[in-house]
Amino acid sequence: MSVVTVVRRAVLWVPDWPVVAAMTEAGLGADAPAAVLHGRGLVAVSAAARSAGVRRGSTRRLAQRACPELVILPHDEGRDSRRFEAVAAAAEQVVSGVEITRPGLLAIPADGAARFHGSEEALAEALVGAVAEQAGVECAVGAADGLLAAVLAARSSELVPAGASRDYLAPAPIDSLALAAMERVQRTEVDRLASVLTRLGIMTLGDLAALPFADVLARFGPVGVWAHRLASGEDLAPPVLRRSEEDIAVEHVFEDPAERIEQLTHAAAVAAASLDQALLDAGVRCGRVRITARTEKGEELERVWRTDVGTRAGAFARHMTDRVRWQLEGWLSGTAGGGEKGGEAPAPSGLVSLGLVAEDVVPLGAEQAYLWGGTSGADSRAHRALERVQGLLGLEGVLAVAEQGGRSPRDRVHAAPWGQEASPARAVAHPWPGRIPDPPPATVPPVARPALVLDAGGSPVTISRRLAVSAPPTWVRLEAEASDERARAANRHPSSGHVGHVEGPVWDRPRPVESWAGPWPVSERWWSEDASRRAYVQVALRDGEDEVTAVLLAYGGGAWALEAVYD
Amino acid sequence: METAEARLARAREALAGVQRRVGTTRERWEAPALPLAPMLDQVMPQGLRRGQVVSVVGSTSLMLALAAAASEEGSWTAAVGMPSLGVVAAARRGLDLARLALMPHPGAQAATVAGACVDGMDVVLLGPRLALSDADRRRLASRARERGSVILAEGPWTGAHVALTAVASRWHGLGAGDGRLRGRELTVRVEERRGGLARLVTLPIEGASVGVAPVRRGAEAPSMSLRALGGAA
Numbered sequence: 001m002s003v004v005t006v007v008r009r010a011v012l013w014v015p016d017w018p019v020v021a022a023m024t025e026a027g028l029g030a031d032a033p034a035a036v037l038h039g040r041g042l043v044a045v046s047a048a049a050r051s052a053g054v055r056r057g058s059t060r061r062l063a064q065r066a067c068p069e070l071v072i073l074p075h076d077e078g079r080d081s082r083r084f085e086a087v088a089a090a091a092e093q094v095v096s097g098v099e100i101t102r103p104g105l106l107a108i109p110a111d112g113a114a115r116f117h118g119s120e121e122a123l124a125e126a127l128v129g130a131v132a133e134q135a136g137v138e139c140a141v142g143a144a145d146g147l148l149a150a151v152l153a154a155r156s157s158e159l160v161p162a163g164a165s166r167d168y169l170a171p172a173p174i175d176s177l178a179l180a181a182m183e184r185v186q187r188t189e190v191d192r193l194a195s196v197l198t199r200l201g202i203m204t205l206g207d208l209a210a211l212p213f214a215d216v217l218a219r220f221g222p223v224g225v226w227a228h229r230l231a232s233g234e235d236l237a238p239p240v241l242r243r244s245e246e247d248i249a250v251e252h253v254f255e256d257p258a259e260r261i262e263q264l265t266h267a268a269a270v271a272a273a274s275l276d277q278a279l280l281d282a283g284v285r286c287g288r289v290r291i292t293a294r295t296e297k298g299e300e301l302e303r304v305w306r307t308d309v310g311t312r313a314g315a316f317a318r319h320m321t322d323r324v325r326w327q328l329e330g331w332l333s334g335t336a337g338g339g340e341k342g343g344e345a346p347a348p349s350g351l352v353s354l355g356l357v358a359e360d361v362v363p364l365g366a367e368q369a370y371l372w373g374g375t376s377g378a379d380s381r382a383h384r385a386l387e388r389v390q391g392l393l394g395l396e397g398v399l400a401v402a403e404q405g406g407r408s409p410r411d412r413v414h415a416a417p418w419g420q421e422a423s424p425a426r427a428v429a430h431p432w433p434g435r436i437p438d439p440p441p442a443t444v445p446p447v448a449r450p451a452l453v454l455d456a457g458g459s460p461v462t463i464s465r466r467l468a469v470s471a472p473p474t475w476v477r478l479e480a481e482a483s484d485e486r487a488r489a490a491n492r493h494p495s496s497g498h499v500g501h502v503e504g505p506v507w508d509r510p511r512p513v514e515s516w517a518g519p520w521p522v523s524e525r526w527w528s529e530d531a532s533r534r535a536y537v538q539v540a541l542r543d544g545e546d547e548v549t550a551v552l553l554a555y556g557g558g559a560w561a562l563e564a565v566y567d
Numbered sequence: 568m569e570t571a572e573a574r575l576a577r578a579r580e581a582l583a584g585v586q587r588r589v590g591t592t593r594e595r596w597e598a599p600a601l602p603l604a605p606m607l608d609q610v611m612p613q614g615l616r617r618g619q620v621v622s623v624v625g626s627t628s629l630m631l632a633l634a635a636a637a638s639e640e641g642s643w644t645a646a647v648g649m650p651s652l653g654v655v656a657a658a659r660r661g662l663d664l665a666r667l668a669l670m671p672h673p674g675a676q677a678a679t680v681a682g683a684c685v686d687g688m689d690v691v692l693l694g695p696r697l698a699l700s701d702a703d704r705r706r707l708a709s710r711a712r713e714r715g716s717v718i719l720a721e722g723p724w725t726g727a728h729v730a731l732t733a734v735a736s737r738w739h740g741l742g743a744g745d746g747r748l749r750g751r752e753l754t755v756r757v758e759e760r761r762g763g764l765a766r767l768v769t770l771p772i773e774g775a776s777v778g779v780a781p782v783r784r785g786a787e788a789p790s791m792s793l794r795a796l797g798g799a800a
Binding site for chain 1: 625626627628631641642643645650651652653654655656657658659664665666667668669670671672673674676679680683684686687688689733734735736737738740741742743744745746747748751754773774
């Protein structure tokens with residue numbers, strides 16, 4: 001950890017940000033008693049609720065006893081940071097660069113901004129005014145040297161004179177270190193440190209700062225060093241400023257809602273070409289393109305596509321035209337899911353507007369390169385080949401696959417068109433109890449194939465709801481290969497039980513079961529429409545002297561299905 | 568009287584001289600090889616040479632095992648016409664899914680699609696039911712030789728450099744209603760276009776013993792005597 005020169009900062013603090021954000025989203029007035037609940041305790045309480053006696057950290061039941069009309073809102077970190085964008089944008093009207101240290105807290109390097117506005121008081125006034133006016137949120141501003149002093153100053157709306165931070169911090173209780181912790185993990189560590197220090201009799205930041213630095217490092221490690229630096233009014237890192245930049249985007253509005261693919265082909269070409277031109281004018285290239293569309297019904301559809309084609313000689317425009325057209329066709333025909341949530345495919349309806357936004361923008365000539373030399377030739381060769389094949393076969397012709405969480409071998413694969421950004425629906429890291437154990441099968445048919453499992457007497461084996469197997473499986477019949485004439489002939493023969501009309505699958509010859517394991521019950525998603533309740537069985541089938549084929553069979557709804565082959 | 572060794576040495580020298588003069592050496596064939604899992608050393612002692620066509624009959628796991636080490640080292644892999652490829656199995660074998668593209672249903676465009684993949688990718692897996700004529704196959708093979716990619720074809724392929732057929736497979740770990748699949752031994756018949764000998768190799772393709780050296784079984788094909796006579800004919 002290197003020593004950083006202390007930066008004079010102004011800190012803008014919105015009290016009880018999580019509850020303010022939640023109330024805005026829920027459409028509650030600022031004077032309603034509300035609180036945000038996370039886990040078992042309240043994490044933020046609105047001013048009205050606090051005056052009614054609700055405290056941070058208390059349980060839901062205690063809080064409702066103190067204030068029966070309390071509105072309890074769910075915790076959502078995404079919402080907190082999303083809503084805070086408006087506050088940051090308002091602050092950016094006053095100063096040129098701000099650092100969002102965490103939702104609810106903005107840090108601004110004060111020197112230049114204060115000189116511009118005349119004094120720090122004027123800067124603070126301008127900030128409070130802009131945020132109240134444009135974001136509709138009450139906030140407090142303070143300024144001091146060093147992060148912790150500035151945060152404390154903001155909480156009491158004070159301006160600490162330059163060089164006085166150490167004295168300002170000295171009487172503050174040791175718990176206030178937690179205010180400078182930005183992440184939850186860091187926060188628990190700091191809380192633990194504060195409780196140890198309190199038990200050692202170190203009650204204020206002044207006491208901590210008075211301790212020898214080397215001893216603090218030896219006793220408390222990196223957390224101790226962090227706390228000691230902050231308590232002495234020093235800084236850990238200079239503020240990381242964000243700069244707001246205009247997106248490079250184009251929009252195309254259809255005169256009539258587009259319902260036919262021919263209408264879209266032209267629109268896609270025009271939009272792609274104008275995005276290409278916009279990128280060229282800005283002297284940049286992009287790594288991803290976000291395609292958005294609005295339907296007649298007012299639905300917002302959105303998809304992100306990766307691209308690594310430069311804007312040379314219209315190659316980018318041609319490349320993007322195809323992708324935009326595919327995406328629009330997918331939306332029109334209702335086969336491609338819309339939105340980030342990847343939920344239900346929207347019902348087909350006309351499109352009224354189309355937008356393209358360039359993301360991951362880098363200046364031309366500053367493309368990310370490999371450690372040694374430029375981008376690998378093999379990689380770009382492969383990308384070109386895949387693009388060519390995708391041009392031949394269409395969007396779904398080339399698939400990129402990823403592993404995802406799931407229990408059956410088929411559920412564990414996530415496939416998406418090559419180049420489209422889609423994240424797997426289920427996390428692999430989750431435990432997935434009841435997952436079919438490894439080794440994974442090398443052949444997994446896209447849909448389960450019918451199978452017959454027979455006992456020694458030739459009657460079908462069934463598995464009861466309590467997982468009792470009616471008889472040990474002895475014979476298994478799978479579907480015959482389409483080219484297997486012998487099986488077809490046998491199936492047509494009257495001895496197979498058919499007379500005249502033949503329907504249903506053509507069965508291969510029965511194969512004896514050598515050994516088997518199971519049944520393993522899997523009951524999934526019982527709450528939803530695609531609920532499944534199955535029992536899996538691994539079976540080794542004897543084909544010859546030494547030849548054993550292992551298959552994974554599933555029993556559900558009174559029938560057996562071939563789920564996978566371990567070949 | 569000259570000994571046989573001395574005559575052999577002289578003959579080799581003369582052959583080397585001719586090769587130098589004409590400009591064709593056998594090294595032309597010794598194209599750089601893609602990395603191969605140590606488990607398969609016995610199956611393909613000369614490695615997975617670029618430009619080869621390897622046909623695999625009867626085992627998708629074996630195909631994946633052949634492609635795995637190369638993919639791990641940075642090669643690109645395409646699987647054409649294999650809609651039921653077990654992706655999780657591929658990942659477990661070591662294929663890098665970020666560099667794997669699936670073209671499950673090329674349909675009537677199979678030849679064009681496979682050609683584009685041979686041009687751009689290092690390893691191309693071809694499924695068994697692709698609409699490829701014999702002429703298409705020959706064209707693909709020569710294209711692979713030219714571009715230095717490897718074709719792993721499921722099902723028989725006339726003129727393949729190496730033909731691998733799974734002839735026997737044993738699983739262990741299953742009981743009568745208990746246990747689970749744990750390990751598998753696969754016996755592969757290896758036929759090489761050059762050399763003309765067929766060998767049987769047993770390898771532990773699945774399970775805890777994957778790292779153990781494979782057992783070579785003594786079931787030599789009848790052409791063994793020819794091989795001793797003809798050297799590296």
